[in-house]
Amino acid sequence: MRSFQSMLNYFPEEVLEHVFDFLTSHRDRNAVSLVCKSWYTVERFSREKVFIGNCYAISPERLISRFPRVRSLTLKGKPHFADFNLVPHDWGGYVQPWIESMAKGGVNLEELRLKRMLVSDESLELLANFFPNFKSLVLVSCEGFTTDGLAAIASNCRFLRELDLQEIEVEDRRGQWLSCFPDSCTSLVSLNFACLKGEVNLASLERLVARCRNLRSLRVNHAVPIDALQRILMQAPQLVDLGTGSFGQDPDSDSYNKLETAMQQCTSITSLSGFLEVVTARCLPAVYPICRHLTSLNLSYAAGIYSDELVKLIRHCNKLERLLVLDTIGDKGLGVVASTCKELQELRVFPSDIHGGNAAVTEEGLVAISAGCPKLNSILYFCQQMTNAALIMVAKNCPNFIRFRLATLNPTIPDAVTMQPLDEGFGAIVKSCKGLKRLSVSGLLTDQLFLYIGIYAEQLEMLSIAFAGDSDKGMFYVLNGCKKLKKLEIRDSPFGDVALLEDMGKYETMRSLWMSSCEVTLGACKTLAQKMPRLNVEIINDSDQMEASDDDKQRVEKMYLYRTLVGPRKDAPDFVWTL
Amino acid sequence: MAIVGLGLETELRLGLPGGGGGVSCLVEKNEKKRVFSDISGDQNNEPKTVNKSQVVGWPPVCSYRRKNSFKGDEGSKMYMKVSMDGAPFLRKIDLSTHKNYLDLVLALDNLFGCFGIGEALKNSENSDYVLIYEDKDGDWMLAGDVPWEMFSESCKRLRIKKRVDAKGIGLHAKDLLKGISNGE
Numbered sequence: 001m002r003s004f005q006s007m008l009n010y011f012p013e014e015v016l017e018h019v020f021d022f023l024t025s026h027r028d029r030n031a032v033s034l035v036c037k038s039w040y041t042v043e044r045f046s047r048e049k050v051f052i053g054n055c056y057a058i059s060p061e062r063l064i065s066r067f068p069r070v071r072s073l074t075l076k077g078k079p080h081f082a083d084f085n086l087v088p089h090d091w092g093g094y095v096q097p098w099i100e101s102m103a104k105g106g107v108n109l110e111e112l113r114l115k116r117m118l119v120s121d122e123s124l125e126l127l128a129n130f131f132p133n134f135k136s137l138v139l140v141s142c143e144g145f146t147t148d149g150l151a152a153i154a155s156n157c158r159f160l161r162e163l164d165l166q167e168i169e170v171e172d173r174r175g176q177w178l179s180c181f182p183d184s185c186t187s188l189v190s191l192n193f194a195c196l197k198g199e200v201n202l203a204s205l206e207r208l209v210a211r212c213r214n215l216r217s218l219r220v221n222h223a224v225p226i227d228a229l230q231r232i233l234m235q236a237p238q239l240v241d242l243g244t245g246s247f248g249q250d251p252d253s254d255s256y257n258k259l260e261t262a263m264q265q266c267t268s269i270t271s272l273s274g275f276l277e278v279v280t281a282r283c284l285p286a287v288y289p290i291c292r293h294l295t296s297l298n299l300s301y302a303a304g305i306y307s308d309e310l311v312k313l314i315r316h317c318n319k320l321e322r323l324l325v326l327d328t329i330g331d332k333g334l335g336v337v338a339s340t341c342k343e344l345q346e347l348r349v350f351p352s353d354i355h356g357g358n359a360a361v362t363e364e365g366l367v368a369i370s371a372g373c374p375k376l377n378s379i380l381y382f383c384q385q386m387t388n389a390a391l392i393m394v395a396k397n398c399p400n401f402i403r404f405r406l407a408t409l410n411p412t413i414p415d416a417v418t419m420q421p422l423d424e425g426f427g428a429i430v431k432s433c434k435g436l437k438r439l440s441v442s443g444l445l446t447d448q449l450f451l452y453i454g455i456y457a458e459q460l461e462m463l464s465i466a467f468a469g470d471s472d473k474g475m476f477y478v479l480n481g482c483k484k485l486k487k488l489e490i491r492d493s494p495f496g497d498v499a500l501l502e503d504m505g506k507y508e509t510m511r512s513l514w515m516s517s518c519e520v521t522l523g524a525c526k527t528l529a530q531k532m533p534r535l536n537v538e539i540i541n542d543s544d545q546m547e548a549s550d551d552d553k554q555r556v557e558k559m560y561l562y563r564t565l566v567g568p569r570k571d572a573p574d575f576v577w578t579l
Numbered sequence: 580m581a582i583v584g585l586g587l588e589t590e591l592r593l594g595l596p597g598g599g600g601g602v603s604c605l606v607e608k609n610e611k612k613r614v615f616s617d618i619s620g621d622q623n624n625e626p627k628t629v630n631k632s633q634v635v636g637w638p639p640v641c642s643y644r645r646k647n648s649f650k651g652d653e654g655s656k657m658y659m660k661v662s663m664d665g666a667p668f669l670r671k672i673d674l675s676t677h678k679n680y681l682d683l684v685l686a687l688d689n690l691f692g693c694f695g696i697g698e699a700l701k702n703s704e705n706s707d708y709v710l711i712y713e714d715k716d717g718d719w720m721l722a723g724d725v726p727w728e729m730f731s732e733s734c735k736r737l738r739i740k741k742r743v744d745a746k747g748i749g750l751h752a753k754d755l756l757k758g759i760s761n762g763e
Contacts, residue, residue, distance in 0.1 A: 081636070083639070083641035083642065084635070084636030084637070084639050084640070084641065084642070085635055085636050085642055085728035085732075086635065086636050086728075088679075088726075088727075089678055089679070141641065141643070167641060167643040167644065168643065169643060169646075195643065195647075300644075300648060301644075301647060301648045303648055326648065350640065350644065350648065351638055351640065352648070354638065354640070354645065382638055382640075407638050407639055409638055411634075411637055411638075440639075464639075466637070466639070491636075492634075542726055
């Protein structure tokens with residue numbers, strides 16, 4: 001035993017490092033670094049990709065000091081409910097201090113992926129000018145920059161491979177940012193500017209595509225019309241992922257034929273999105289030839305494609321693994337998906353009309369999908385109504401769900417047939433899907449459901465609750481039962497101080513807890529903050545609903561708490577109180 | 580299976596906790612929990628379909644998608660009429676291009692600047708004007724009470740009224756400015 005032990009001690013570090021190279025997941029690397037001091041040391045010098053799920057859990061200085069060789073950084077800022085306008089724009093999540101520190105610290109940054117962060121033009125300029133090997137920028141749901149910042153990236157990042165913007169409002173400064181890519185730039189592999197509202201220089205775009213022979217993924221915005229798209233496709237038949245832009249003109253037969261020809265050349269496309277402004281469906285058949293190779297199809301911004309055209313298109317897509325659509329597809333359309341897309345793994349059905357209206361899908365569509373698509377493991381489903389019977393059937397058909405998110409358009413609607421709460425239906429889901437990691441529930445729900453979740457959802461990491469539950473027991477069941485819970489977000493539910501304070505240590509095992517419009521009081525939040533120094537307990541007081549007077553009994557409208565190693569943040573705006 | 584904690588013993592069974600069923604049970608629950616209908620201002624505790632458009636952030640669709648993939652009046656633009664007492668014609672303003680009350684007030688200043696509204700709204704006590712809006716229910720509300728997002732989702736038209744006409748209702752432009760100074 002002793003000699004084996006000593007053998008391990010003389011294991012050369014290079015060998016360890018080589019072994020660690022095979023560990024790609026940050027969770028594995030985190031685990032490995034806990035084994036012993038020497039493994040910790042080898043791991044930290046060899047880690048190149050760092051994932052930080054909450055930018056306020058740690059500081060840039062500590063990141064650089066522990067992982068000096070970091071080349072790729074992923075950062076997430078605002079809490080998830082910021083997506084739904086529950087968090088003011090200037091709450092925080094600035095990337096600037098991270099970029100400044102890395103620039104000062106001589107980090108050789110090559111890749112930056114940000115979600116829900118505030119990014120300024122200044123940050124982008126710093127990024128472009130201080131990191132000569134910078135290759136990849138992915139921004140999701142970020143804000144704060146303009147096309148000037150993009151111009152800086154385009155102009156200065158000589159080896160840029162990836163520029164990917166998703167679901168961002170970018171202020172258009174009309175500076176022709178796309179034209180800023182120099183003629184010497186030939187390294188682009190992925191370019192996604194589908195969300196931009198402004199114009200781009202079409203000639204520049206065509207030239208850029210022509211010289212980037214390694215371009216695999218191109219998603220253009222609404223300002224790129226069909227004839228320009230056709231010319232681009234002729235230059236890039238090697239594309240694997242295409243975002244079509246507007247696809248909105250009504251072309252003459254000559255343009256249409258050219259488009260058809262161009263599409264037929266693109267035999268490698270497996271992922272398709274766009275159709276941002278389809279007005280008439282006449283051009284859609286041009287896309288049919290590539291449909292049979294598609295594994296991913298995103299029509300969730302294609303408000304102009306009506307149900308029957310949608311269905312016609314989908315009938316050609318029998319290899320689909322991932323489908324995003326609007327609820328205009330209807331239950332019948334989902335039936336077609338169920339009979340056509342046998343390889344389907346992920347489905348997202350978004351509402352087309354915020355007030356519900358005449359479209360919308362029901363429990364029937366969901367049941368049909370579950371019956372027809374046995375490989376389904378991830379769903380986001382906005383629906384008019386739901387029943388327990390349907391959810392029980394879905395649970396039986398698809399025990400492999402990893403992500404299950406349901407949102408009824410009326411958030412407290414009961415079972416449409418029995419008028420009972422939807423506890424049993426969701427209960428069946430958590431009981432059957434032993435690998436469930438993410439769950440969002442909706443509809444009329446009582447504490448009973450949370451009891452089921454606490455007992456059965458052993459792998460659950462993220463739970464979203466809205467307008468649900470009866471009492472503190474509900475929240476307690478979840479916190480007590482779900483051992484792997486990382487993120488809990490709750491709005492408009494009657495959970496209060498007793499549940500919040502029952503097991504304060506639990507929050508150090510989680511990334512964060514969000515509670516808004518619940519029954520939690522200021523006093524309880526203060527108690528929690530005082531007892532748990534390694535948590536930041538923040539109150540967002542954005543509409544002046546709370547008096548500065550220390551009335552501990554007043555209800556807190558929005559509370560966000562998260563574990564952190566660096567204490568209260570210094571950039572909190574006036575309306576955020578860190579207790 | 581008994582769960583011990585908070586001094587509770589419960590058992591797993593089908594059906595609603597507390598036994599019984601039907602409407603009375605639901606009503607009892609509604610009294611305890613903060614129902615959706617309470618938020619939308621409905622005083623009746625009966626469970627029923629409610630005016631979903633009055634709740635911020637429901638359905639949970641991200642704001643980019645809200646602005647870009649919906650048909651109908653939600654569309655990408657939120658143009659609404661702005662009238663001002665004493666001005667000979669109305670203007671239109673696109674609410675979706677503004678992020679907060681400060682932004683809006685500055686834009687209104689640009690639109691109607693020659694009538695001195697910007698100046699007026701900055702000097703709260705001396706302000707000659709108040710900003711009111713008509714919401715989805717048809718009620719006229721003082722701008723600035725609710726968070727920006729809730730306001731922009733429910734506002735249908737705006738009106739800049741002379742303070743003299745609004746006397747006696749206890750309107751204070753400083754409430755609007757409080758919202759502005761909080762950085763909303």
